[in-house]
Amino acid sequence: MEQQxxxxxxxxxxxxxxxxxxxSKRTRRHECTFMDIRPAQRDEAEEMINRLSVEQLLDTLPAKGKVILQKIYLQEMTEAEVAAQLHMSQQGVNKWKQKMLQQLSQTANSQTF
Structure with a gap:
C-alpha cells in the first residue's frame, strides 16, 4: 500500500x-530575445553602431512602451512577469508590446541612422 x-x-x-x-518552452518560443536573432560574429565597431541605433529607436517610444520592451527583450522577462511588476494585465503588456514593435518598425523604415 505504501509503495503504491x-x-x-x-x-x-x-x-x-x-x-x-x-x-516554459512554449513561453520562450513565443517571446524570442534579441540575443537569439544576433548573427554569429560581429566586430566591436559594428556592435557599438547597432547598439546606438537601437537606443536611438527606443528613445522615440513613450516611456511605458520603452520600459516594457526593455524588460521583455533585454532583461528576458516574460509578459506575465512584466505585467506583475507594472501592475497591468498580461494582455495589456502584450498590446503595448505589439504597438511599440509596430512603431519601432515604422520609425526604423522611415529613418536612416
Whole structure:
C-alpha cells in the first residue's frame, strides 16, 4: 500500500515537472530575445553602431512602451512577469508590446541612422 502511494506521488511530481518545462518552452518560443536573432560574429565597431541605433529607436517610444520592451527583450522577462511588476494585465503588456514593435518598425523604415 505504501509503495503504491509512493509511486503515485512520483508520477504526479513527474507530470508537474513536465508541465512546467512545456509551459516554459512554449513561453520562450513565443517571446524570442534579441540575443537569439544576433548573427554569429560581429566586430566591436559594428556592435557599438547597432547598439546606438537601437537606443536611438527606443528613445522615440513613450516611456511605458520603452520600459516594457526593455524588460521583455533585454532583461528576458516574460509578459506575465512584466505585467506583475507594472501592475497591468498580461494582455495589456502584450498590446503595448505589439504597438511599440509596430512603431519601432515604422520609425526604423522611415529613418536612416
Amino acid at each position: 502511494m509512493i509511486q503515485r506521488y512520483r508520477q504526479e511530481i513527474y507530470r508537474i515537472g513536465w508541465r512546467l518545462q512545456y509551459r
